[in-house]
Amino acid sequence: MSDAALAAPRVKAKVSSEDWIMRAVLVGIALYLTVSILLPLYAILSKSFKNADGVFVGLANYVNFFSTPALFWSIQNSLTVTLICCVIVVTLAFIYAYALTRTCIPFKSLFKGVALLPILMPSLLPAIALVYLFGNQGIIKDWLFGHEIYGPIGIVMGECFYVFPHVLTIMLIAMANSDARLYEASDVLGASRIKTFFTVTLPSVRYGVVSAFFVCFTLVITDFGVPKVVGGKYNVLATDIYKQVVGRQDFEMGAVVSMVLLLPAVFAFAADRLVQRRQVALLSARAVPYQPKKNTAVDTGMLIFCCLIGLIMVSILGMACFASFAKFWPYDLSLSLKHYNFDLMDGGSWDAYWNSIELAAWTAVIGTAMVFTGAYLVEKSKGFHSGRAAMQLLCMIPMAVPGLVLGLAYVFFFNAPGNPLGFIYHTMPILVICTVTHFYTVSHLTAATALKQLDGEFESVSQSLKVPFYKTFFRITVPVCMPAILDISMYLFVNAMTTVSAVVFLYSPDTALASVAILNMDDAGDVAPAAAMGMMIVGTAAAVRLVHAGLTRGILSRTQAWRKR
Amino acid sequence: MANDGNGGAYLRVRNLTKKFGEFTALKNVSLDVEEGEFVCFLGPSGCGKTTLLRAIAGLDIQTMGTVEQAGRDISNLPPNERDFGIVFQSYALFPNLTVMRNVAYGLENRKMPKADIAARVSELLDLVSLHDQADKYPSQLSGGQQQRVALARALATSPGLLLLDEPLSALDAKVRVHLRHEIKELQEKIGITTIMVTHDQEEALAMADRIVVMNHGVIEQVGSPEEIYADPASPFVADFIGTTNFVDGEVRADGQVSVAGVAIDCGAALDGLNPGDMVTVCIRPEDVQVSTEGGGAGIPVTITDVEFLGSFHRCHVVPVNGAGQTFGKDIDFMIDLSAGRARDLGIREGMAVQAALPPEFVRIYRPVGGA
Numbered sequence: 063m064s065d066a067a068l069a070a071p072r073v074k075a076k077v078s079s080e081d082w083i084m085r086a087v088l089v090g091i092a093l094y095l096t097v098s099i100l101l102p103l104y105a106i107l108s109k110s111f112k113n114a115d116g117v118f119v120g121l122a123n124y125v126n127f128f129s130t131p132a133l134f135w136s137i138q139n140s141l142t143v144t145l146i147c148c149v150i151v152v153t154l155a156f157i158y159a160y161a162l163t164r165t166c167i168p169f170k171s172l173f174k175g176v177a178l179l180p181i182l183m184p185s186l187l188p189a190i191a192l193v194y195l196f197g198n199q200g201i202i203k204d205w206l207f208g209h210e211i212y213g214p215i216g217i218v219m220g221e222c223f224y225v226f227p228h229v230l231t232i233m234l235i236a237m238a239n240s241d242a243r244l245y246e247a248s249d250v251l252g253a254s255r256i257k258t259f260f261t262v263t264l265p266s267v268r269y270g271v272v273s274a275f276f277v278c279f280t281l282v283i284t285d286f287g288v289p290k291v292v293g294g295k296y297n298v299l300a301t302d303i304y305k306q307v308v309g310r311q312d313f314e315m316g317a318v319v320s321m322v323l324l325l326p327a328v329f330a331f332a333a334d335r336l337v338q339r340r341q342v343a344l345l346s347a348r349a350v351p352y353q354p355k356k357n358t359a360v361d362t363g364m365l366i367f368c369c370l371i372g373l374i375m376v377s378i379l380g381m382a383c384f385a386s387f388a389k390f391w392p393y394d395l396s397l398s399l400k401h402y403n404f405d406l407m408d409g410g411s412w413d414a415y416w417n418s419i420e421l422a423a424w425t426a427v428i429g430t431a432m433v434f435t436g437a438y439l440v441e442k443s444k445g446f447h448s449g450r451a452a453m454q455l456l457c458m459i460p461m462a463v464p465g466l467v468l469g470l471a472y473v474f475f476f477n478a479p480g481n482p483l484g485f486i487y488h489t490m491p492i493l494v495i496c497t498v499t500h501f502y503t504v505s506h507l508t509a510a511t512a513l514k515q516l517d518g519e520f521e522s523v524s525q526s527l528k529v530p531f532y533k534t535f536f537r538i539t540v541p542v543c544m545p546a547i548l549d550i551s552m553y554l555f556v557n558a559m560t561t562v563s564a565v566v567f568l569y570s571p572d573t574a575l576a577s578v579a580i581l582n583m584d585d586a587g588d589v590a591p592a593a594a595m596g597m598m599i600v601g602t603a604a605a606v607r608l609v610h611a612g613l614t615r616g617i618l619s620r621t622q623a624w625r626k627r
Numbered sequence: 628m629a630n631d632g633n634g635g636a637y638l639r640v641r642n643l644t645k646k647f648g649e650f651t652a653l654k655n656v657s658l659d660v661e662e663g664e665f666v667c668f669l670g671p672s673g674c675g676k677t678t679l680l681r682a683i684a685g686l687d688i689q690t691m692g693t694v695e696q697a698g699r700d701i702s703n704l705p706p707n708e709r710d711f712g713i714v715f716q717s718y719a720l721f722p723n724l725t726v727m728r729n730v731a732y733g734l735e736n737r738k739m740p741k742a743d744i745a746a747r748v749s750e751l752l753d754l755v756s757l758h759d760q761a762d763k764y765p766s767q768l769s770g771g772q773q774q775r776v777a778l779a780r781a782l783a784t785s786p787g788l789l790l791l792d793e794p795l796s797a798l799d800a801k802v803r804v805h806l807r808h809e810i811k812e813l814q815e816k817i818g819i820t821t822i823m824v825t826h827d828q829e830e831a832l833a834m835a836d837r838i839v840v841m842n843h844g845v846i847e848q849v850g851s852p853e854e855i856y857a858d859p860a861s862p863f864v865a866d867f868i869g870t871t872n873f874v875d876g877e878v879r880a881d882g883q884v885s886v887a888g889v890a891i892d893c894g895a896a897l898d899g900l901n902p903g904d905m906v907t908v909c910i911r912p913e914d915v916q917v918s919t920e921g922g923g924a925g926i927p928v929t930i931t932d933v934e935f936l937g938s939f940h941r942c943h944v945v946p947v948n949g950a951g952q953t954f955g956k957d958i959d960f961m962i963d964l965s966a967g968r969a970r971d972l973g974i975r976e977g978m979a980v981q982a983a984l985p986p987e988f989v990r991i992y993r994p995v996g997g998a
Contacts, residue, residue, distance in 0.1 A: 075688040078705040519719035522686050525706035526713045527733030527784060541723045 075445070080531050084443040088453055091436040095456040097483070098499040099463065102471035109474045110317035123318045133302060133315070137322065140298040143214050144283045147221045151229050151278050152271060154222075158371055159233035161364035163240075164263070166356045168365070174234075176372040178227045179379055182603035184560040184577045185287030187596035189220040190589060191382040192292055199392050212294030220288035223378055225281045226371075229274045236270020242352040255357075269337050276334035280327050284464030286563045291584055299323045300563075303466045307473075307567065317474070320467040331462035379600070386594035401594040409582030410591055411574065415598055418576035421493050421565075422558035426551040429498040429505060434547055437509035438539060442521055461503035465563030472496055473567050488570035496568055497558045505550045512546030513539070544617050552610040556603045637662035637820050638683070638788065643692035645678050645844075652678040653689065654844040660822065665814050667831040668824045670841035671867065676824045677792060679841070683822065684790055685709050697787060711788040712781030716796055718773050720765040726752070726776050727761040733784040751779040754813065771802040778810070782817070789814070791823040795830060807834050828868050832856065840864050862992050865909050870963075872915075875955035876908040876991070884908060884991065888952040889926045892986045900991075907992045912941065912963040914988035918981045919972055925983030928960070933969075933976055940969040947979055 113119045127133050158177060162170050180188065196203050196211035196219075209215055244266070248258040286300040293301055299319055307316035387397045404410040436457065440450050460468075476487045486492045516539065524534040540547065562577045569578050576595055583592040636659035645653040653675045660666050668676035681687040683694055685706040693702040701709050721729055730751050734744045752758045755775035765773055774794060781789060794810070795803045811834045814821050825831050831838050832852040840847045840855060840863075848860040859865035862873065876884040876891070880902040883890040891908070900906065916925070928944035942962045946952045954960045962982060964974060972980070 072691055073689055073693075073703050076703045076705060076708075078707060080707065081705065517715075517717050517719045519715045519717060520721065522684075522706065522715070523713065523719045523780075524732075525686075526684065526709075526711055526781070526786075527736070528707050529733060529736045530707075533736065538721045538723065542721075 077445070081444065081446075084439055084531065085446050085449065087435065088439040088443065088446070088449055091432060091439070092449070092453045092456055094432070095453075095459070095499070095502070098495050099456070099459050099468070099502075102468070102475035103459075103463065105475035105478065106317050106320055106467065106471035109314060110321050112314060114312075114314060123314050127315065127318045127322070132297065133319070136297045136299050136302050136319075139214070139296055140283055140300070140323075141326075143217045143221065143289075143298065144279055146214075146218050147225065147282045148275050148278045150218070151222050151225055152275050154371065155226060155229040155233045155274065156267075156271065157364075157367060159230055159237050160263075161368050162234065163237040164352070164354050165361050165364045166354050167361050167368060173368045173372055176375050177230050179375050180224050181227045182556065182560070182600045182607070183379075183382075183596055184562050184580060184599060185220065185224040185285050186291055186562060186577070186580045186584065187287075187382050187593065187600070188223045188378050189216070189288045189291035190580075190584060190593050190596065191378045191385070192216055192220055193589065194381050194385045194391065194593075195378075201392070210294070212292055213296040216292030216294070217289050217296065217298070220292055221282045221285060223374070224285065224288060225278050226375075228281060229278050232270055232274040232277060233267070236267040236273075238351075240266055240352045242350040245352055255360075269340055272337045273334050276330040276337070280330045280334075280464075283330075284323065284327055284466065284563070286466055286566070287581075290581060300464070300466055303470060304566065307470060313470075313474070316470055320464075320470055323464055324462075324467050327464050327467075328462045335458070382593045382600075383597055385590055386597045388590065391590060401590040402598075404579065404591060404595060407583050407588045407591045408586040409588070410579035410595055414574040414579040415576045415595070417490070417573055418559055418599070419602065420490065421497060421573075421575060422555045424490070424494045425497045425501075425558040426555040428494060429501070429554045430547060430551040432498065433502060433505040433550060434509045434540075434543070437506050437513055438535065441510055441513045442539075444521075457506040458503055460499050460501070463500075465500055465561060466566075468496065468500055469564035469567035472564075488568075488573070490573050492568055493565055493573060493575070496564050497561060498554070500561065500564045501554055501557050505553060508546055508550050508553070509543070512543045516542060545614055548610055548614050548617070552606060555606050559599050559603050559606075636660060637664075637697060638822075639693075639695040640679075640683065641693045641695075643679065643682060643689045643694070645675070645682060645687070646690045652844055653682070656692070656844075656846055658839060658846065658849070660820060662820055663818045665811065665821045665823070665834060665836045667835035667838045668822065668841060669828060669831040669838050669867075670826065670847075672826060674841040675844040676826075676839075676841050678844075680790055680792055680822060680824050683788075684711055684713055710786050711790050712784065712786040713790040714774070714777045714781050714792065714794045716793040718765075718777040718797075720773055720776055720780075722765055725762050725764055726757060726768070729765065729776055730779045730783050732780060737784070747783065751783055754782075754816075755779045755809075769802075770798050771806055774798065774806060775809075778813070782819070787820065789819045789821040791821065793824055793826070795825070796827070803830070810834065832868070840867065842867070859909075859990070862907060862909065865990070865992075869911060870961065871909050871911055872958075872960050873955075874908045874910075874958055874960060876906045878902050878904045878906060886984070887926050887946040887954050891984050891989065893989055893991055900993075904993075908984070909990045909992065910984050910988055912961040913939075914985065915962040916983040916985060917942075917962060917964060917968075917972060918983070919978075920981065925981040928980060928982045930974065930976055930978045930980065933974060938966060940964050940966065940974060942974060944980075944982060 110123055111118055111120060113122070158173075161167055162174060167173075192211055193216075194200060196206055196216070200211070203211070206215065211219075240263075244262050245258065248262050253261065284300060286304060289296070289298045289301045290304065297305075299322060303316050303319045303323065306312045306319060385391060386401050387399070388395045389398045389400065404412050404414070436453065440453050440457070443450065463471075472492065475481065476483055476492060478484070486495070520534060520538055521531065524531065524538075560577060562581060565575055566578055566581065569575055576599055580592045580595045580599075583589070583595065638658075638660040640656060640658040643653050643656040644651065656675075656679060668679060670676050678687065682689040685701065685704055685708075688703060693700060695701065696710060721732065724732065727748055730748045731744050734747060739747075748761075749758070752761055755778055757772060757775055757779070760768060760772060765776065768776065774797075777794070791810075795806055798806065807830055823831075823834065832855075835852060837849060838852055838855050839849050842863050848855060848864045850858075850860075855864060855868055859868060859871075865871040866873070874886055876886045878900045879885050879890060881890070884893050884906060885891070886908055893908075918925070927947045929947045930942045930944050932943040934941040934943075940963070942964065944960050944962060946954065960982075964972070
């Protein structure tokens with residue numbers, strides 16, 4: 063090897079026109095995320111250091127926050143209810159998931175479906191149902207032994223119901239990733255069932271448990287719907303932001319509370335990402351799925367447990383449903399549709415419902431297209447490593463930002479005088495942008511997972527055949543990933559229907575939304591119509607889920623005939 | 628190895644270096660491939676053979692060096708501006724397209740009339756004998772059939788160069804042997820210049836016109852299968868291709884080499900070596916000549932173990948002459964005898980025989996790291 067050869071110039075790969083197209087689109091989506099998440103976050107951060115006149119005041123607002131006990135106590139309140147919820151939900155979901163995966167109870171898919179019901183509703187709805195069950199005129203208020211539902215008890219009950227399906231999903235995945243060979247080994251070595259549980263089951267799901275804990279923590283501490291309805295005088299951070307901004311018009315203090323709420327959310331998010339990275343290495347490709355064996359005592363116990371949880375799920379939804387039809391609770395319980403006449407109510411209208419449908423449809427269409435294209439470019443484009451890494455990071459940020467913080471950040475950013483994008487403030491587009499961004503991360507991860515399962519050489523083959531990447535994208539990548547694409551669009555649609563937190567600061571009289579209408583009608587004392595609007599959302603979300611299931615099945619059987627052997 | 632003076636080669640690779648961060652996967656590699664030739668890159672995993680193939684394809688462009696194809700400098704071009712077809716180990720068949728659509732994929736983009744495309748696809752499917760499978764999806768085919776679809780797809784656009792990246796390693800042994808004949812026949816029929824990456828020496832020996840043996844990012848030897856097998860340029864090649872005995876030897880004053888205390892005639896192979904130099908003496912197990920008459924030419928050895936390997940027997944032997952003579956530290960000396968020869972000699976464990984090392988089969992290397 064001669065020295066002259068070593069000193070030869072480095073080869074600079076020619077960037078083809080296709081590469082330029084890919085980079086341009088990638089930069090475009092990255093710019094979108096910069097405008098829709100980074101800049102608003104900067105706006106809210108800087109707002110927290112300014113006074114009402116926009117003058118920089120350093121930490122004065124923070125000093126004010128920490129020296130006002132009424133505000134400061136919210137931190138402790140938030141952490142208290144959140145930690146209690148985490149312990150309760152993670153425990154219950156663990157047992158429920160264990161029953162569904164490791165025992166021989168009947169009706170497993172029914173139990174799974176029932177437990178996922180809360181995903182279909184805004185968190186306001188279970189809180190309203192709790193008021194009907196345990197409120198001053200509640201049918202089983204005695205069960206609280208004289209305690210009031212308004213306060214920490216109500217918040218904990220409502221949140222437990224609301225986050226249960228999210229935690230359960232993580233647990234089910236963790237439990238499904240079990241290796242039957244370990245159980246056989248434990249069996250052969252003569253370990254008892256209890257010992258096997260502590261030496262095999264628990265260690266294999268420990269990352270799932272930790273991950274579930276963090277997800278539960280984030281969901282509860284950032285949720286706004288439940289404490290808004292049943293929080294009473296018990297202040298938590300999420301309701302404080304709303305009260306500061308909507309009630310007292312103190313935007314600066316709202317920004318400070320947002321920053322305080324952002325901290326634990328970011329921390330939980332970062333911790334969860336770390337844990338998930340380790341979980342991947344746990345599963346070997348040769349693992350054998352576990353087949354539960356019959357055990358009458360355990361199975362019976364688990365069946366009773368699942369029935370109880372399922373009963374709670376169904377009765378809370380059933381209560382909300384009944385309340386929406388009861389003529390005049392609790393005096394005249396005959397059924398009527400009068401609460402569905404939203405146009406007569408203060409704070410609600412049928413327009414709000416149709417606006418929600420419009421928002422959800424736009425979010426599903428635009429969001430899915432953008433998320434999938436972005437994930438494709440991050441996963442499959444060549445070179446441009448710094449750009450792809452930056453994009454990857456941008457995609458992760460939305461998950462760490464609570465909806466209320468995002469919504470308020472939009473107010474500060476888009477409503478700032480001189481912002482050239484200010485014209486979209488108070489319009490449908492800003493609601494779509496906000497919602498797409500709010501739910502970007504989970505959608506991106508779903509798309510990335512599906513794309514990672516494709517053969518990495520599809521792009522190389524197309525290049526060698528001189529077929530442009532976009533043709534392969536539309537002819538191969540999109541059709542093969544269609545199930546994941548449908549999953550993403552359904553996820554975006556349902557969440558756009560149910561979300562309250564981010565959009566509550568952004569709607570205008572022309573773009574009122576169904577979920578916000580629940581909030582406003584409940585505020586105005588029209589609780590039954592609020593429940594009725596909630597049922598409209600549940601019904602719509604359920605219908606979309608059914609359509610999604612049908613579409614997925616149809617597509618799998620028709621265009622994806624290749625999946626069959 | 629590189630015939631720099633020859634300007635007529637179809638593919639000219641010059642001083643190719645590829646670095647992945649600190650790791651150097653290819654070190655200053657140069658190579659010529661003639662038009663219509665079937666060349667195999669052979670080497671253990673991590674030797675750089677796939678890296679070299681991907682550099683030629685433009686999929687992972689080299690850090691330094693040039694690649695010319697048909698007189699055109701393609702060193703920095705993206706794959707879609709080069710002229711090649713490729714078959715990957717995974718085949719990368721499009722799962723949602725039928726066999727026919729897979730093969731037509733590259734043609735449909737070229738604004739060819741539909742009828743022409745259909746004719747070309749039909750011709751290709753005939754070529755790989757898959758006409759009756761045209762409407763099936765890849766997942767409905769066997770591994771060998773999938774492999775042939777990938778081949779047909781790569782050939783569809785009539786590229787000037789065919790690249791095969793371990794195309795047979797995902798298949799069963801029997802299918803593999805069958806397909807390697809088919810691929811070779813097909814290649815000869817169309818006359819397409821072909822480069823195949825493989826770690827299977829048998830595959831390389833059976834298919835290639837020329838073999839490029841690689842190790843640690845450099846080319847160890849380039850030559851026809853016969854040359855590579857009969858005259859390995861380095862101990863690595865001798866060891867990697869087939870089986871070879873490596874024994875310690877010492878150059879004697881009379882121009883012979885002492886092995887296990889017995890003088891062996893090695894002829895011109897000792898040029899440049901001085902008496903007293905330590906060398907490595909190589910001979911293939913099947914080239915050792917065995918006789919049972921005591922006192923004949925060769926090294927007296929005792930057979931310690933006989934392995935029955937079907938068509939031949941492999942004997943493991945140790946020297947018997949006194950004074951603790953050995954072939955070297957931890958050296959397992961093997962002799963292969965055909966079943967018939969072993970029967971004639973009455974080979975069995977514990978038997979003493981004479982093992983002669985014929986000069987024409989013996990090769991001498993300086994010990995690795997030695998002077």
